[in-house]
Amino acid sequence: MLESHQYLRQFSIKPSVQRSAVMNFLLKNRIHPTIDEIYLALSPSMPTLSKTTVYNTLDLFVEKGAVRALAIDEKNARYDVDISAHAHFKCRSCGSIHDIFDLNANMYQLPENKSFKIDSIEISYFGICEHCIGN
Amino acid sequence: MLESHQYLRQFSIKPSVQRSAVMNFLLKNRIHPTIDEIYLALSPSMPTLSKTTVYNTLDLFVEKGAVRALAIDEKNARYDVDISAHAHFKCRSCGSIHDIFDLNANMYQLPENKSFKIDSIEISYFGICEHCIGN
DNA sequence: CTTTGTGCAAATTCTTTGCACCAAA
DNA sequence: TTTGGTGCAAAGAATTTGCACAAAG
Numbered sequence: 001m002l003e004s005h006q007y008l009r010q011f012s013i014k015p016s017v018q019r020s021a022v023m024n025f026l027l028k029n030r031i032h033p034t035i036d037e038i039y040l041a042l043s044p045s046m047p048t049l050s051k052t053t054v055y056n057t058l059d060l061f062v063e064k065g066a067v068r069a070l071a072i073d074e075k076n077a078r079y080d081v082d083i084s085a086h087a088h089f090k091c092r093s094c095g096s097i098h099d100i101f102d103l104n105a106n107m108y109q110l111p112e113n114k115s116f117k118i119d120s121i122e123i124s125y126f127g128i129c130e131h132c133i134g135n
Numbered sequence: 136m137l138e139s140h141q142y143l144r145q146f147s148i149k150p151s152v153q154r155s156a157v158m159n160f161l162l163k164n165r166i167h168p169t170i171d172e173i174y175l176a177l178s179p180s181m182p183t184l185s186k187t188t189v190y191n192t193l194d195l196f197v198e199k200g201a202v203r204a205l206a207i208d209e210k211n212a213r214y215d216v217d218i219s220a221h222a223h224f225k226c227r228s229c230g231s232i233h234d235i236f237d238l239n240a241n242m243y244q245l246p247e248n249k250s251f252k253i254d255s256i257e258i259s260y261f262g263i264c265e266h267c268i269g270n
Numbered sequence: 271c272t273t274t275g276t277g278c279a280a281a282t283t284c285t286t287t288g289c290a291c292c293a294a295a
Numbered sequence: 296t297t298t299g300g301t302g303c304a305a306a307g308a309a310t311t312t313g314c315a316c317a318a319a320g
Contacts, residue, residue: 014274016274016276018276036309052276053275053277071259074204074206076308077209077309114265115265116264117262120260121259121260122261125246126256127255130249149299153301183301183302184301210283273320274320275318278315278316279312280311282309284307285306289304293298294297294299
């Protein structure tokens, strides 16, 4: 948890008990969790934690650039603590989201465009995961 | 509207008054509209139209492959009648969504992956649009 | 103290569901 | 008729808001 504390400081985020717990969860569970998943995972050990705080915390993390919000899931917002260039795959069947790291680096290049000032990219793939093919 | 009628048949979709009206709107207004935008645009001339029907209709269009549902907007589902390979740009300021057609064709290639059976890709760019830079 | 963070409850927004009625074949 | 389509009202799920209290400096 101390690591999370330090980690937050790198992004100029004042660490609180709640913020460190959320960041700790994100660092140790790289499953692109939803707000609810984070809340449900932490609330047993932090019974007073409120979902509002989880929302506030992730908004702050995104604003400070510590976490990336993913659009790949239409239902819920999902958060990724890995802010390096990589893509995602979402299984249509079970909804799980996985990282894809082995794309050609120039996939992530931002195109020049005279009508828009482009500052970021999100590459999403869809299909069926190994586990769901087996079933 | 007759065109929409024919267009729907290409995708084995039985045309009804409502379905043709929705498809006609999509074909003539390529703004990646939300359900609400479609509903609000059509309801003046179709006062009995219900939002449920708009939902049903777009689910059907997506299922039949006539329309693509976009994940780029976390708030609302957005629909694109152009199913050819292209990317999208979303303005962080005004929320408008624009097409990007001039990417290298191999951007849309689906990677081989032993853990997932990948069948589609969505490439999304984010930033500020021309109009919002001006303001 | 004073500012910032947290948490509860209520409100809002988007989407889905159940069911009755309507329309087309 | 029988099947499929439409539309209303209610339910459900995710997120946001307002405000009071707690914590940290």
